[in-house]
Amino acid sequence: MSDRPTMTTTAGAPIPDNQNTMTAGPRGGVMLQDYQLIEKLAHQNRERIPERVVHAKGWGAYGTLKITGDISKYTKAKCLQPGAETPMLARFSTVAGEMGAADHERDVRGFALKFYTPDGNWDLVGNNTPVFFIRDPLKFPDFIHTQKRHPRTNLRSATAMWDFWSLSPESLHQVTILMSDRGLPVDPMHMNGYGSHTYSFWNDAGERYWVKFHFKTLQGHKHFTNEEGEALIGKTREGYQEALFGGIERGEFPRWKVQVQVMTEEQAERTSYNPFDLTKVWPHAEFPPIDVGVMELNRNADNYFAEIEQAAFSPSNVVPGISHSPDKMLQARVFSYADAHRYRLGTHYENIPVNQPKCPVHHYHRDGQMNTYGGLRTGNPNAYYEPNSVNGPFEDASAKEPPLKISGDMARYNHREGNDDYSQPRALFNLFDEGQKGRLFSNIAAAMGGVPGEIIERQLAHFKLVHPDYEAGVRAALERLHGYKADTISAQPTAAE
Numbered sequence: 001m002s003d004r005p006t007m008t009t010t011a012g013a014p015i016p017d018n019q020n021t022m023t024a025g026p027r028g029g030v031m032l033q034d035y036q037l038i039e040k041l042a043h044q045n046r047e048r049i050p051e052r053v054v055h056a057k058g059w060g061a062y063g064t065l066k067i068t069g070d071i072s073k074y075t076k077a078k079c080l081q082p083g084a085e086t087p088m089l090a091r092f093s094t095v096a097g098e099m100g101a102a103d104h105e106r107d108v109r110g111f112a113l114k115f116y117t118p119d120g121n122w123d124l125v126g127n128n129t130p131v132f133f134i135r136d137p138l139k140f141p142d143f144i145h146t147q148k149r150h151p152r153t154n155l156r157s158a159t160a161m162w163d164f165w166s167l168s169p170e171s172l173h174q175v176t177i178l179m180s181d182r183g184l185p186v187d188p189m190h191m192n193g194y195g196s197h198t199y200s201f202w203n204d205a206g207e208r209y210w211v212k213f214h215f216k217t218l219q220g221h222k223h224f225t226n227e228e229g230e231a232l233i234g235k236t237r238e239g240y241q242e243a244l245f246g247g248i249e250r251g252e253f254p255r256w257k258v259q260v261q262v263m264t265e266e267q268a269e270r271t272s273y274n275p276f277d278l279t280k281v282w283p284h285a286e287f288p289p290i291d292v293g294v295m296e297l298n299r300n301a302d303n304y305f306a307e308i309e310q311a312a313f314s315p316s317n318v319v320p321g322i323s324h325s326p327d328k329m330l331q332a333r334v335f336s337y338a339d340a341h342r343y344r345l346g347t348h349y350e351n352i353p354v355n356q357p358k359c360p361v362h363h364y365h366r367d368g369q370m371n372t373y374g375g376l377r378t379g380n381p382n383a384y385y386e387p388n389s390v391n392g393p394f395e396d397a398s399a400k401e402p403p404l405k406i407s408g409d410m411a412r413y414n415h416r417e418g419n420d421d422y423s424q425p426r427a428l429f430n431l432f433d434e435g436q437k438g439r440l441f442s443n444i445a446a447a448m449g450g451v452p453g454e455i456i457e458r459q460l461a462h463f464k465l466v467h468p469d470y471e472a473g474v475r476a477a478l479e480r481l482h483g484y485k486a487d488t489i490s491a492q493p494t495a496a497e
């Protein structure tokens with residue numbers, strides 16, 4: 001007698017033969033009642049779910065956040081109190097490539113974290129860069145279209161990218177980081193993560209502070225040049241998965257130092273830049289990073305699809321002590337990410353095991369696709385509306401955050417007016433040594449191949465406003481790589497009206 005389990009249909013009936021289709025005679029003629037064949041083919045047709053429109057290619061693992069510092073005066077978040085240890089999940093990704101894209105492409109890397117805290121899931125959905133290309137969410141779909149395929153050629157378009165960037169000078173900071181050494185990390189372990197947005201902390205006294213999150217790699221920064229990346233892609237398109245999964249299987253657990261920068265509400269009124277502008281950092285000298293703890297990844301998922309592809313991160317997931325800010329990009333993502341998951345995974349996506357909080361969940365949402373939790377999450381069949389007198393789950397006023405002080409007249413304010421888009425890229429450019437500058441120039445020139453001169457000149461004019469050496473360096477690299485000569489049609493920086 002074999003001790004192998006019996007193979008069954010999804011309805012549990014034993015399968016007598018998994019090798020031969022039911023036919024009318026040995027030479028063919030498939031019988032429609034071969035439900036087993038139909039079920040197999042139908043399931044195969046449904047194995048793929050829509051891939052993420054952005055951040056489709058990803059690599060993830062589980063770990064722990066350990067708090068070693070004391071920031072309890074800023075936040076009541078249980079997972080950030082001294083000594084707290086919180087289980088978590090990380091998913092890293094590229095932005096533009098599809099699910100089958102090669103890992104070692106120059107691109108911003110997603111750095112998405114889910115902390116399973118006693119007060120519910122806290123998701124911090126950041127990148128490996130502290131800033132982003134745009135500051136107004138109305139431009140996000142346009143920006144992503146420039147990173148994706150041209151509707152006619154179905155090819156990526158350098159012209160579209162540089163056309164958009166050169167008309168959007170707020171992108172200069174992120175473009176400079178993307179084209180610098182940090183734009184092509186060797187693997188997810190050797191790069192930093194940043195919450196990027198300004199979030200807020202609030203404490204037991206009801207005081208609010210603005211905060212930025214930093215995750216500094218303890219493995220050190222390591223990057224590839226374009227040439228090294230290209231050579232690797234020729235050998236493997238899955239270098240990040242191999243490195244992260246393989247490292248954790250071998251017991252090499254990557255760690256990041258967790259830090260925060262904190263700004264008071266009063267300080268926020270005095271900064272020369274908008275502290276809620278996603279294209280800006282808070283200078284370390286003014287807002288020194290405070291050590292909070294260490295994040296370690298130490299366990300691989302058992303099933304990539306179930307636990308990494310179906311992992312649903314959303315900035316809407318905050319817990320008492322942590323909240324949002326007037327950052328427009330963050331506010332739009334609070335809607336957009338949860339909406340993407342409802343579309344990709346279904347209405348009850350938070351019920352998929354990897355997304356389930358590790359604390360009791362009680363809500364009054366009902367029915368809908370994939371309601372696999374018994375119909376109601378109230379624990380009482382009569383408690384299906386609220387308020388009720390049947391002792392159903394009830395709100396907890398202690399979770400109420402302090403008021404967020406915002407006032408102003410409603411209008412569509414020009415987000416480019418009065419903004420200094422050049423000083424912070426200049427501060428970064430000035431940090432680079434000669435070798436880093438040379439690679440920056442070459443990477444930009446390489447990415448500009450085939451772009452019309454008018455667009456190149458518009459972008460060079462922006463580089464010149466950052467630093468004359470920036471413009472001169474890129475111009476020389478363009479001439480070296482593409483035989484480019486100055487275009488006389490347009491040399492003025494222009495921002496879209």
Ligand code: NDP
Nearest residue numbers: 130177180181182192281282283284285424425427428431
């Ligand atoms: P600091 O000199 O205090 O900080 C510079 C920071 O720049 C470093 O701590 C490091 O950030 C980061 N950095 C160093 N080398 C590189 C590089 N090759 N590519 C990208 N980032 C690098 O100055 P400021 O705080 O005034 O910042 C100056 C510029 O540094 C900013 O305009 C911004 O472009 C960049 N930067 C600033 C960060 C911030 O939060 N203030 C964070 C990251 C970059 P890290 O310690 O995070 O590795």
